[in-house]
Amino acid sequence: MMASDGKMRNTDVADTEELLRIIQSIPSPKAEPFKLWLAKVGRERLDELADPEITINRALQTYLDKGYSENWVNQRLKTIEVRKELTNEWERVGIKKGLEYTILTDEITKAWADMTTKEYKKFKDLKKENLRDNMTNVELVLNMLAEVSTTEFSKEHNPETFEESKTIARKGGEVAKSARQNIEKQLGHKVVTPKNAKDIKEIENQKQ
Secondary structure, three states, rough: OOOHHHHHOOOOOOOOHHHHHHHHHHHOHHHHHHEEEEEHHHHHHHHHHHHHHHHHHHHHHHHHHHOOOOHHHHHHHHHHHHHHHHHHHHHOOOOHHHHHHHHHHHHHHHHHOOOOHHHHHOOOOOOOOHHHHHHHHHHHHHHHHHHHHHHHHHHOOOOHHHHHHHHHHHHHHHHHHHHHHHHHHHOOOOOOOOOOOOHHHHHHHOOO
């Protein structure tokens, strides 16, 4: 990596998991608060495994703490359920997690929003942020419609190849595209917008 003197030098690096393991091994009292925090997070994770409803409640509170409105949060949590149903269906028909999921998601997004997921994030000036966390209520609903439609089409046609699943993904996205175009025609403006989380929170706060 490049050092402060501008030269490339060998550097010790670690990912998040490795850093946490290093912290656990440090004998210094200064590391104790971090160890206690890790123990607390571990206990919470075990609680969530025993009672999944805790996960939902925690997610709800996390979004509220970040400044989102309750109405938006309810929509966002619904998208998680819809997405899970879709990925369960993909798993059933043999779609591989990772790259294939990404490709199919792009097919859905491009079909309804006229942008790939990467283009959509760039449109909203996002980097690593979650795209759905930066969607308006209308965008969330349209994305859900696209994913629900894809799930139902897949169940109906039972695709046997990845290419067939790609066709179904586009078909599901086109259902939401039709809805999007009808909404835009009635409103007289675009509903896929560059607004991100910051803008959404400001709008919701003005309503209160």
